[in-house]
Amino acid sequence: xxxxxxxxxxxxxxxxxxxxxxxxxxxxxxxxxxxxxxxxxxxxxxxxxxxxxxxxxxxxxxxxxxxxxxxxxxxxxxxxxxxxxxxxxxxxxxxxxxxxxxxxxxxxxxxxxxxxxxxxxxxxxxxxxxx
Amino acid sequence: xxxxxxxxxxxxxxxxxxxxxxxxxxxxxxxxxxxxxxxxxxxxxxxxxxxxxxxxxxxxxxxxxxxxxxxxxxxxxxxxxxxxxxxxxxxxxxxxxxxxxxxxxxxxxxxxxxxxxxxxxxxxxxxxxxxxxxxxx
Numbered sequence: 604x605x606x607x608x609x610x611x612x613x614x615x616x617x618x619x620x621x622x623x624x625x626x627x628x629x630x631x632x633x634x635x636x637x638x639x640x641x642x643x644x645x646x647x648x649x650x651x652x653x654x655x656x657x658x659x660x661x662x663x664x665x666x667x668x669x670x671x672x673x674x675x676x677x678x679x680x681x682x683x684x685x686x687x688x689x690x691x692x693x694x695x696x697x698x699x700x701x702x703x704x705x706x707x708x709x710x711x712x713x714x715x716x717x718x719x720x721x722x723x724x725x726x727x728x729x730x731x732x733x734x
Numbered sequence: 735x736x737x738x739x740x741x742x743x744x745x746x747x748x749x750x751x752x753x754x755x756x757x758x759x760x761x762x763x764x765x766x767x768x769x770x771x772x773x774x775x776x777x778x779x780x781x782x783x784x785x786x787x788x789x790x791x792x793x794x795x796x797x798x799x800x801x802x803x804x805x806x807x808x809x810x811x812x813x814x815x816x817x818x819x820x821x822x823x824x825x826x827x828x829x830x831x832x833x834x835x836x837x838x839x840x841x842x843x844x845x846x847x848x849x850x851x852x853x854x855x856x857x858x859x860x861x862x863x864x865x866x867x868x869x870x871x
Binding site for chain 2: 679680683687690694695702706709717
């Protein structure tokens with residue numbers, strides 16, 4: 604949203620945008636690997652790690668903002684999405700490790716396509732109040 | 735994996751494409767469980783039918799994922815039952831939510847044939863059944 608709406612939302616800034624872009628990049632890379640019959644490579648695992656770091660940063664930022672007194676409009680949904688979000692890259696990591704075939708790359712691709720959706724839903728659960 | 739079960743390679747439901755299927759089932763189990771948990775905890779009275787259905791859908795996704803991951807004969811039966819119930823559920827609720835919207839005043843995973851989730855709830859049981867058929871013994 605606009606910068607005015609972003610002022611109150613901790614999940615609508617640079618970190619959120621970065622997580623979406625990073626996630627889509629990893630998804631694209633994993634899709635190429637899937638189509639080329641390649642197992643998950645180092646780039647995918649490094650990408651998942653970087654994504655997790657960004658998401659944890661986002662979660663910490665959200666908690667700090669909550670500590671400062673700001674509240675999302677739907678706290679239950681907000682925390683649900685936040686917890687789900689930080690669990691997604693580890694889920695992809697574990698399943699991809701278990702499946703060293705093209706289907707491991709397909710799993711990374713699928714999870715990295717879901718992650719941006721969850722980020723956007725997370726933003727929506729905060730924005731209702733400000734908007 | 736260390737504990738690889740002695741099941742012929744092509745009849746294993748938990749490897750290859752099956753693992754991707756399990757991953758998507760896990761994602762839907764998480765989505766449906768959180769949604770149902772939140773709806774029931776915060777506003778069950780508003781739409782008891784829809785929220786009970788959400789919880790049922792969540793349970794089925796969890797059991798289906800476990801069934802596919804277990805990969806044995808029992809796991810296959812469990813997965814078969816879950817995929818069938820899912821298909822009937824998503825089609826049934828899809829039709830009902832259009833025919834009688836008042837029955838489902840709030841969204842469920844299966845409303846409008848799963849349109850809120852990119853119709854994946856409709857495709858998923860079909861893929862599940864196809865996968866069980868492909869890996870039959």
